[in-house]
Amino acid sequence: xxxxxxxxAISADGFAAGRNQSxxxxxxxxxxxxxxxxxxxxxxxxxxxxxxxxxxxxxxMGRNMFGxxxxxxxxxxTGWWGDEPPYHAPVFVLTHHERAPVAMEGGTTFTFVTxxxxxxxAQARKAAGGADVxxxxxxxxxxxxxxxxLIDELRLHIAPVLLGAGERLFDGVSGLSLDKVGHAGTDxxxxxxxxxxx
Amino acid sequence: xxxxxxxxAISADGFAAGRNQSxxxxxxxxxxxxxxxxxxxxxxxxxxxxxxxxxxxxxxMGRNMFGxxxxxxxxxxTGWWGDEPPYHAPVFVLTHHERAPVAMEGGTTFTFVTxxxxxxxAQARKAAGGADVxxxxxxxxxxxxxxxxLIDELRLHIAPVLLGAGERLFDGVSGLSLDKVGHAGTDxxxxxxxxxxx
Numbered sequence: 001x002x003x004x005x006x007x008x009a010i011s012a013d014g015f016a017a018g019r020n021q022s023x024x025x026x027x028x029x030x031x032x033x034x035x036x037x038x039x040x041x042x043x044x045x046x047x048x049x050x051x052x053x054x055x056x057x058x059x060x061m062g063r064n065m066f067g068x069x070x071x072x073x074x075x076x077x078t079g080w081w082g083d084e085p086p087y088h089a090p091v092f093v094l095t096h097h098e099r100a101p102v103a104m105e106g107g108t109t110f111t112f113v114t115x116x117x118x119x120x121x122a123q124a125r126k127a128a129g130g131a132d133v134x135x136x137x138x139x140x141x142x143x144x145x146x147x148x149x150l151i152d153e154l155r156l157h158i159a160p161v162l163l164g165a166g167e168r169l170f171d172g173v174s175g176l177s178l179d180k181v182g183h184a185g186t187d188x189x190x191x192x193x194x195x196x197x198x
Numbered sequence: 199x200x201x202x203x204x205x206x207a208i209s210a211d212g213f214a215a216g217r218n219q220s221x222x223x224x225x226x227x228x229x230x231x232x233x234x235x236x237x238x239x240x241x242x243x244x245x246x247x248x249x250x251x252x253x254x255x256x257x258x259m260g261r262n263m264f265g266x267x268x269x270x271x272x273x274x275x276t277g278w279w280g281d282e283p284p285y286h287a288p289v290f291v292l293t294h295h296e297r298a299p300v301a302m303e304g305g306t307t308f309t310f311v312t313x314x315x316x317x318x319x320a321q322a323r324k325a326a327g328g329a330d331v332x333x334x335x336x337x338x339x340x341x342x343x344x345x346x347x348l349i350d351e352l353r354l355h356i357a358p359v360l361l362g363a364g365e366r367l368f369d370g371v372s373g374l375s376l377d378k379v380g381h382a383g384t385d386x387x388x389x390x391x392x393x394x395x396x
Binding site for chain 2: 164169187
């Protein structure tokens with residue numbers, strides 16, 4: 001049966017991003033790629049995990065993950081990922097500002113949803129056609145879906161680094177039970193997968 | 199070379215205890231043994247890890263780990279661990295209130311240190327006679343030692359549970375670099391060991 005999954009990279013102290021995210025520093029001041037070194041420096045050792053991150057039939061992400069802009073849209077902005085984003089599937093972007101869908105190369109389409117998290121998930125489920133739906137991030141979006149009991153499988157990728165402040169995974173989330181499914185990892189990451197009961 | 203180690207059990211959201219710790223609920227309201235099920239339900243699978251927790255030559259712990267009392271000492275209180283605590287070594291308890299040492303069965307002695315964390319560590323190093331010193335907890339004590347750059351090896355035991363609030367590991371800690379040494383685990387825990395550079 002299809003499920004709602006979520007992959008998220010966090011620091012050992014539980015942050016998915018530092019403070020003051022911006023165009024120049026998408027993961028926050030001074031954070032650079034420290035949460036994702038395992039993806040860039042150990043792509044082979046982590047190949048299976050990396051492949052699974054983009055294996056869903058449709059994706060949901062927060063506007064702050066889609067881009068650094070806030071308020072009215074800069075229509076030139078089509079995401080961080082260049083002409084061919086790695087999703088190769090429909091991506092639903094949560095926003096308060098309407099915008100026409102954007103079709104990218106390689107099958108990724110960005111559809112902008114102003115109706116809230118349940119509406120975005122419903123659209124993603126329909127678009128996935130029976131495949132899994134992935135909540136792609138960032139932390140604030142993941143926390144909303146967790147708090148609403150809408151994520152079935154949570155896959156943490158814990159980097160050996162402390163951020164000290166920023167966007168914290170699980171902020172405002174309570175009342176969920178976790179079953180551990182498995183763990184794996186390398187020197188640069190510990191992967192832990194939980195099934196979420198709600 | 200001998201090192202300063204720290205084993206601490208935390209929830210997936212980073213808490214070492216919940217809210218309102220008490221005599222009846224040492225790990226906080228409603229927490230029970232959820233952070234430590236792996237020790238009690240899977241002692242064989244986790245035997246090596248459990249044995250390592252009490253393998254140091256001397257220990258330091260905060261008063262709040264030693265007992266639920268605050269302020270002046272109740273001299274009848276000799277810890278949570280019965281007549282023969284599992285340490286079998288000198289244990290230095292941080293406190294603001296002087297108290298004479300207490301010798302327990304099996305080689306554990308509780309010595310009460312009012313001179314602060316560096317003084318307690320110095321006494322523990324001397325007592326350990328070249329063996330490792332372990333910072334035994336709780337979170338507030340561990341955070342003080344981490345923030346002071348005095349812990350060399352941090353061994354997290356991450357339970358598949360969310361507490362939502364309480365005593366958070368890494369609170370107020372920044373500026374440390376972590377090198378991951380290894381991971382292991384079962385369905386009830388993920389063990390992650392970090393070397394701390396400071």
